[in-house]
Amino acid sequence: MYTQALKIAAIIAILFFSGFASAQSYVFLDEDGKEVSAEAFGEKCDSNLLFNCTVIKQTKKLVVAQIRFKQKFGKISTQEMDQVRKLLRKDSGRELEKEKTLLISYYDSLADFKASKKMHDSLEKKFIDQYKNNADQYKKDYKSEKVEYFIDFSREIFDDKIKDFVKDKNRCKKKFEKRFNVNVLFMHADNVVKEKQYSNFDWIQDRGVINTVFIKNDLQNPFISKKVRFLVIKPDGEYFISNNHFNENTKILKKLLKNKDWSDYKEDYKKSLYGNIMGEGLFKRKPKRSHERHCF
Numbered sequence: 001m002y003t004q005a006l007k008i009a010a011i012i013a014i015l016f017f018s019g020f021a022s023a024q025s026y027v028f029l030d031e032d033g034k035e036v037s038a039e040a041f042g043e044k045c046d047s048n049l050l051f052n053c054t055v056i057k058q059t060k061k062l063v064v065a066q067i068r069f070k071q072k073f074g075k076i077s078t079q080e081m082d083q084v085r086k087l088l089r090k091d092s093g094r095e096l097e098k099e100k101t102l103l104i105s106y107y108d109s110l111a112d113f114k115a116s117k118k119m120h121d122s123l124e125k126k127f128i129d130q131y132k133n134n135a136d137q138y139k140k141d142y143k144s145e146k147v148e149y150f151i152d153f154s155r156e157i158f159d160d161k162i163k164d165f166v167k168d169k170n171r172c173k174k175k176f177e178k179r180f181n182v183n184v185l186f187m188h189a190d191n192v193v194k195e196k197q198y199s200n201f202d203w204i205q206d207r208g209v210i211n212t213v214f215i216k217n218d219l220q221n222p223f224i225s226k227k228v229r230f231l232v233i234k235p236d237g238e239y240f241i242s243n244n245h246f247n248e249n250t251k252i253l254k255k256l257l258k259n260k261d262w263s264d265y266k267e268d269y270k271k272s273l274y275g276n277i278m279g280e281g282l283f284k285r286k287p288k289r290s291h292e293r294h295c296f
Contacts, residue, residue, distance in 0.1 A: 024059075029066040041065065049285050050273055052244075070244035071283075073266055080213055081237040091204045092185060101182045101257060104231040105169070105296045106210065110194040110203075113158045120153040159197075166201045172295035180257040214241055230296040232256050248285060250294040255282055 028041035031051065036044070045053035050070050057064040076084070089096045096102070173184040187204045188195075195203045214231060232253065233239040240256055242249065256262065268281030279285045 025062050027062065027064045029064065031067045031069065033066070041067070048273060048277060049279060050269075050283070071240070071242040071246075071269075073262065073269060074214070074239050074241065076213060076233075076237040076239065078237060081233070081235070084209060084213060084233070087207070087209055088185060088204065091207070092202065094183065094185075096183050099181070099235055101180070101235065102231075102233040103176060103182050103184045103253070103257070103296070104210070104233070105184070105186050106206070106228045106230060107186070107188040108190070110188050110190045111158070111162055111165075111197060112194060113155060116158060117153060162197055163199075166198055169295070170201065176257070176295065180254075182257055214239065234260070234262075238262065246285065247294075248283070249296065252282055253296060 026038065028036050028038055030036050030041070030044060041053070044067060045051055051067050052070050053065060053067050055063060055065045056068075085096055085098065085102070088094075088102070169186060173186075176182055176184050185204055186202065187206045187210065189206045189210075192203075192205045195201075195205075210228060210231065215228060228241055228243045229245065230249070230253070231239060231241045240252075240262070242252075246252075255265065259265075265282045268279075268283050271280040272283040276284075
């Protein structure tokens with residue numbers, strides 16, 4: 001919980017030490033959209049791994065921070081489900097059988113060479129500057145006169161990474177569709193032109209359906225942001241949505257795809273929200289700092 005505590009401290013610092021501090025009003029909202037004190041907000045934010053606290057609005061006169069969910073269950077109507085499937089059929093060119101669950105892997109942006117190169121160069125410069133300012137300490141820690149942190153970055157390296165991504169995700173899609181009664185789709189919210197970089201890979205550009213139908217980003221149905229990592233939608237419209245990279249995501253996905261009845265998992269979720277800080281049942285978290293690789 002150390003990282004989460006640091007994040008809460010950072011939010012409070014942003015709120016109270018911004019350039020407009022004397023002129024601003026501060027509003028803290030819990031996960032139900034109800035106003036709470038700053039102290040209660042901070043305590044609750046640090047009480048659960050499924051909570052994420054963020055500033056959702058900031059002007060010269062007002063700052064609003066809210067507790068939102070990293071993962072949650074929900075359900076859409078049969079009519080909405082039919083509309084979603086119809087749209088995805090059209091955009092994907094696939095049949096998407098009505099009796100199959102949909103597993104959507106979502107990306108806010110696609111890879112861009114110029115942007116990646118700019119980020120690489122910026123990070124490399126920061127590291128070099130940091131090294132120059134702390135050269136003696138680095139030499140002591142690494143027992144070397146020269147510290148190399150970044151590898152070269154080129155168009156060839158970028159293209160190879162794209163190829164690795166395509167190979168890995170196509171493998172994941174094949175594995176999950178063979179093992180479970182599911183259609184796997186890869187969606188993005190970026191410019192469709194960027195899809196051309198991904199040879200032999202099927203993207204679907206999100207035309208707003210994910211945000212409109214599943215991430216109703218308002219105070220009554222809060223979610224961390226318009227971003228989502230994966231979405232599981234059963235034929236009856238019941239769904240599970242996640243925007244966080246937990247090491248347990250693969251376990252969660254396999255359980256949800258294997259079992260039609262999610263009642264027990266919903267109970268685990270409720271207990272994890274307001275019970276054990278490290279989660280219960282399906283949502284029990286292991287205290288690991290490193291991220292394990294997984295398909296979705």
